[in-house]
Amino acid sequence: MLTISESETARIAALHALDILDTSKQDCFDRITELCTQIFGCSISLISLIDEDRQWFLSRRGLDLHQTPREVSFCAHALEKSGTFLVPDASRDGRFMANPMVNDGPRVRSYLGQPIAAPDGNLLGTLCVADPRPCHFDEQQLSVLINLAKTVESLIEAHHQRQEAAELSAHLRERSDRLEKSNRIFMQAEKTAKIGSWELEIETGVLQHSDEAYSILGIPGGELEKLEMALDRYAPEDRPVLEEALAKVLATRSSASIEADIITPEGKRKRTKTTGEYLSGNNDQGPRVVGIIQDITETYHARMALERAADYDALTGLLNRNAFDRILGEKIKLHRQSKQDFFLLMLDLDGFKDINDCFGHLVGDAILEEISARVSKALPPGTVAARWGGDEFAVITPGNISLEEAKEIGLTLIAAVADQVEISGRQVGVNATCGLAQSGEGLSGRELVRRADLALYHGKSREPGRIHEYDEKLEHANRSRQKAVSEVRSALDDDRLYAGYQPIVDLTTEGMVGLEALMRLNTRSGEKLTAGEVLPALLDPVLSREISERMFELICRDLPEIRAAQTEARFISFNATEADLLSREFSDRILGLLRSRGIHPKNVTLEITETMLLVNDETAVREVLSKLRRAGMQIALDDFGTGFSSLSHLRDFPIDKVKIDCSFVQKMCSEHQSRLIVQALIGMAKNLDIEVIAEGVETEEQRDLLIQMGCYYGQGFLFSPAETACRLKLLKLGARNNGACLATPAPAKVAC
Secondary structure (H helix, E strand, O other), X not given: OOOHHHHHHHHHHHHHHOOOOOOOOOHHHHHHHHHHHHHHOOOEEEEEEEOOOEEEEEEEEOOOOOEEEHHHOHHHHHHHHOOOEEEOOHHHOOOOOOOHHHHOOOOOOEEEEEEEEOOOOOEEEEEEEEEOOOOOOOHHHHHHHHHHHHHHHXXXXXXXXXXXXXXHHHHHHHHOOOXXXXXXXXXXXXXXXXXXXXXXXXXXXXXXXXHHHHHHHOOOOOOOEEHHHHHHOEOOOOHHHHHHHHHHHHHHOOEEEEEEEEEOOOOOEEEEEEEEEEEOOOOOOOOEEEEEEEEOHHHHHHHHXXXXXXXXXXXXXXXXXXHHXXXXXXXXXXHHHHOOXXXXXXXXXXXXXXXXXXXXXXXXXXXXXXXXXXXXXXOOOOOEEEEEEOOEEEEEOOOOOOHHHHHHHHHHHHHHHHOOEEEOOEEEOOEEEEEEEEOOOOOOHHHHHHHHHHHHHHHHHHOOOOEEEOOOHHHHHXXXXXXXXXXXXXXXXXXXXXXXXXXXEEOOOOOEEEEEEEEEEEOOOOOXXXXXXXXXXXXXXXXXXXXXXXXXXXXXHHHHHHHHHXXXXXXXXXXXXXXXXXXXXXXXXXXXXXXXXXXXXXXXEEEEEHHHHHOOOHHHHHHHHHHHHHOOOEEEEEEEOOOOOHHHHHHHOOOOEEEEOHHHHOOOOOOHHHHHHHHHHHHHHHHOOOEEEEOOOOOHHHHHHHHHHOOOEEOOOOOOOOEOHHHHOOEEOOOOOOOOEEOOOOOOOOOO
């Protein structure tokens, strides 16, 4: 809490900040003091400002002095009281009996003062009245003085705004070589700060304005006008509001403040804030309403812009998520009353991230603007559309439409998005996938969004570019996905994810030539899970990247010890994700980590699948693979034969090895067609001088047949499952009758 001295320091600082002390005479303040002498029937009326050691009169009536010492000031006592101060007879009041203002000069007996405050609440001085007659004022007159003091406060604030505008203009004038330009800026700055005063004589209905008020209204100064003429200046839709407010002020003898539009004689519309307050009459003057009018046009427009910004997306012009949530909630309330079903569609752009990565966010924003305009144009009346976030849109259909009609809206939107977008002379293609959910009894907005989003998620992973309806069957798949994601996230957080290494062997000797690193994790209950058992988590683009980074760190940590124990292993291969190949930092991050661990890239093989090569941005993938290849790393095409256009991939991408998918290897001994496929794949790869590795070798018969076909490398349970790095160091492979074996360790336990 401030001490008294600190409060006084702040008060005086606020007074000086207004730049009103020792200023020239101002008519608007003089009208107040003249009005006070008339209303209170007194000889003296002052607007007194009190600084460190004096009181200075901003306006005065009945007193020749410009200022007095603070110690003889009645008003200083009003400030100390921080409220209305009444002195019935100063000659009988011990505080003022020796005061020269009582004994000499004006010979003040009665005094009534009301503090006036700055906009920040600090007291500046008082509006006061005084008279040589004792007991001339009473407490019934307090409300009148208080109201007039408020008007003084408003005028002081207006003065300060004009001062600020003048300072701004002076500053601009100093920096400008052209006086005309400086004057225009000054006038504009002054205009934005103007506040005018007005006074309505209730009995005659005559209005009088200050010069600034005339300027705001756009009418010639000095003209008196009737109330009816003044009301005609207000916009037709706002006039009833003003009339109602004025009637209330007159009926209740109170005050009111409204915002309304006025129309100038030139037809210009301005937004104004008008404040009026009832003043009771006396013997000399009838009752009246006094107040101020302020031009708030710019402030009003800025406020309207902020309100629009609160509901609309700045880039697309569509509703934003907050506004959409509110409207969806209202729609659900209406549904509960009317029972008219509606549909929610979630629309997501396919391949938009690739556009951002390739062309930058400015191009991406331009495409979003174009697509948003198409979405708005394609929607039927009564439909609500919003930018849900990023490249996703949400749409609420009109009520009481059929499922087929809702699907037709979704298909129309997909078709509108699918048209090529021209950016700087280039045609850029974007598609969209749509998820759809129907409102229902008891469904909340959040649940409806979740259902539409779930349909969208499953649709994008299976059939992008189409509309997908929510079905309860999706819940099982979603729960499985959530469980897998939760399991993997937990394993990452608790450091329970590890690499299992499956040997890649020479089929003729069964000697180890390399290893494939496979993701494994331990659950909190101790169960060991393979990557296939948490496959939905591996399809998550964010989580898959974290898994990839963790796995490569584990490989770099384990590789030196593994190679020391298994000297015949020439390489370790690891699996990349689609998110890795589309990341610009992937190759630099991998090569940097290898350098920091002293590992040459030739000892590492990157495994990719054919589906990863089907992304929209093949150029980016090719650049990543080529950079790793130039550094010495080999590239292996995994699950060979199960993808699309295998031959073109071998031609267009830097591929050193192919790995024949286990589904062919495990059936080739029993199915003639599978055998022919394996043989064709081996022949094609050998003709291109690409090394072939068979996956999933489980029987001697499979191994022998592969050797006959010319495939000399493989991996599978016939030789060894994936082992931890600790157990792998003890693994012995080679010519054997019973497959792989672990060397018997010394009596002391080996920590795995």
